[in-house]
Amino acid sequence: MGLFADHQPMFVEVETTTYCNRRCDYCPNSVFDRGLRRNEVRMPEDLFYKIVSDLGRNHFCNQFSPHNYGEPLADERMPHLLEMARHEMPKARIALYTNGDYLTPELFERLLPSVDAFVITQHGEKMPPGVKAIFDEHGGSHPKIRYKTAQSIKLNASNRGGLIPIQVNRRKACGVVMNELHINAHGQLILCCEDYLARKTFGNMRDMTIEEAWSSEERMRVHRANVRGEFQLDQCATCGYGRMT
């Protein structure tokens, strides 16, 4: 099991679809056309299964989320995919990050057995009607739902490795690479959650196990440079957050 047995990623994020129905101005989906329906890429189900079963075999017990820059609930396979994830990773905390636009009381009930936490961010002016219906049915709140507006994102907005033209405080150093694993809909192991365009990849999950991905020498080299603040990748050298609260 190697490194994975001693030190698991805190977060594993796997993108099942690149499509998002929104174009928020603090998101690279507003600048690039990757998130459009006509460009949609979906992760094949067998690859999703390979990743979650690999994680389960390695006793993954931290947070798993099925997203990157696509809206997970725009993927109608999501209830089935998360049942699979729940079955293969019984010890993981499965957190579903969503804009809530596709959520309905029926879909919520279907997802409940698989999902430990629903993190719903309202990106528009109003609470999505399906989310309102869920709250109405449950007396105003539900223990598995964390609901927030996009205000906090706007205040702390990241420039996504220099992709979004907003004023940021540059990072002095970064320890993200050896804390998290991010896999896009193509199956590429990407640098981090900021790597919208997959500018730095470490191979494809079709060709390697989760243990090989996690202990990749190249990833460790990037990590060691980043924690010293000796950024060698352009996106790291330009990466930063907006005003911190």
Ligand code: SF4
């Ligand atoms: S809803 Fe989320 S993923 Fe979609 S454009 Fe807005 S911030 Fe980006």
Ligand code: SF4
């Ligand atoms: S500094 Fe590099 S590795 Fe760290 S979050 Fe930014 S782009 Fe990702």
